[in-house]
Amino acid sequence: MQPEVILNTNFPNLKLYAKGKVRDIYHVGDYLLLVSTDRISAFDVIMNQGIPYKGMVLTKISEFWFNFTKDIISNHFITTDVNKYPAECKEYAGVLNGRSMLIKKGKVVPIECIVRGYITGSGWKDYQKTGEISGIKLQAGLQESEKFPEPLFTPSTKAEIGEHDENISAEQAMQIVDKNTFNAVKEATINIYNKASDYALTKGIIIADTKFEFGKVNSDIILVDEVLTPDSSRFWPLDKYEKGRGQESFDKQFVRDYLISIKFNMQPPPPPLPDDIIGKTSEKYLDIYKKLTGESLV
Ligand SMILES: Nc1ncnc2c1ncn2[C@@H]1O[C@H](COP(=O)(O)OP(=O)(O)O)[C@@H](O)[C@H]1O
Ligand SMILES: [Mg+2]
Numbered sequence: 001m002q003p004e005v006i007l008n009t010n011f012p013n014l015k016l017y018a019k020g021k022v023r024d025i026y027h028v029g030d031y032l033l034l035v036s037t038d039r040i041s042a043f044d045v046i047m048n049q050g051i052p053y054k055g056m057v058l059t060k061i062s063e064f065w066f067n068f069t070k071d072i073i074s075n076h077f078i079t080t081d082v083n084k085y086p087a088e089c090k091e092y093a094g095v096l097n098g099r100s101m102l103i104k105k106g107k108v109v110p111i112e113c114i115v116r117g118y119i120t121g122s123g124w125k126d127y128q129k130t131g132e133i134s135g136i137k138l139q140a141g142l143q144e145s146e147k148f149p150e151p152l153f154t155p156s157t158k159a160e161i162g163e164h165d166e167n168i169s170a171e172q173a174m175q176i177v178d179k180n181t182f183n184a185v186k187e188a189t190i191n192i193y194n195k196a197s198d199y200a201l202t203k204g205i206i207i208a209d210t211k212f213e214f215g216k217v218n219s220d221i222i223l224v225d226e227v228l229t230p231d232s233s234r235f236w237p238l239d240k241y242e243k244g245r246g247q248e249s250f251d252k253q254f255v256r257d258y259l260i261s262i263k264f265n266m267q268p269p270p271p272p273l274p275d276d277i278i279g280k281t282s283e284k285y286l287d288i289y290k291k292l293t294g295e296s297l298v
Pocket of ligand 1: 018019020021022023024025032076103104105106107108213215224225226
């Protein structure tokens with residue numbers, strides 16, 4: 001039987017820390033409890049329906065990558081084992097099981113650390129207009145979806161809910177965070193991307209680009225948030241890859257395409273999603289989890 005789709009959590013005995021587009025975060029002592037709901041946002045608008053298994057897939061994939069990247073940089077992961085959570089969480093175990101993570105609280109570094117291995121999305125648009133991405137001058141004649149000689153670090157601002165992130169240059173980023181922090185998150189971003197994308201290729205997946213967030217605990221910089229999930233990354237099937245055109249992807253493409261097909265104005269309120277779009281999207285999330293980790297949720 002399919003688990004219940006969770007759109008919102010409400011744990012009266014825990015203090016809410018924040019609600020993001022997808023995650024509800026609670027204080028638990030000195031730690032945080034990061035709960036991935038089944039909410040889905042597209043074009044930065046949160047849909048009214050959830051995607052079955054999505055919160056669990058995001059949690060499991062992040063856990064996998066936290067473990068995989070911990071030799072490059074330490075991270076916020078403590079445990080996903082509800083039995084090891086502090087006592088005040090126990091009464092919510094039914095909802096928390098499989099979709100939550102106890103984490104170290106960090107002071108979030110206020111830039112989104114985007115790394116691009118291939119030219120697509122807003123990078124492709126900017127390149128066509130200006131020959132540059134985030135102030136980085138690129139060679140002429142790149143084709144859509146082409147691999148860069150070296151991955152590019154292209155940070156963006158962190159927008160509030162309902163706003164869009166904006167790409168910024170390294171100089172602009174260094175006005176938001178200090179130079180040492182900038183260099184540290186840049187280096188970690190590139191190193192994690194290189195290691196993870198080599199691994200993903202062996203599983204038939206291209207990581208075209210992705211976004212990381214970092215946090216500070218005392219003066220240490222650690223990896224936080226979600227890591228290399230279909231929500232934070234573009235995953236392409238390697239066997240269908242061909243430069244010179246857009247690629248099929250393992251993410252919310254069905255939802256995005258549907259919204260475009262009905263000419264959604266990309267402003268709330270969102271339209272209802274048809275069942276087959278929800279079902280196919282759920283399958284995509286389950287599929288990428290299985291391809292990446294070899295494990296299966298259902
Ligand atoms: N270890 C951490 N400490 C503090 N905040 C964190 C940590 N990990 C993630 N966060 C924050 O929790 C939120 C995650 O919820 P999410 O739904 O992804 O939000 P958003 O809509 O901002 O993407 C993000 O704002 C992220 O910056
Ligand atoms: Mg997020």
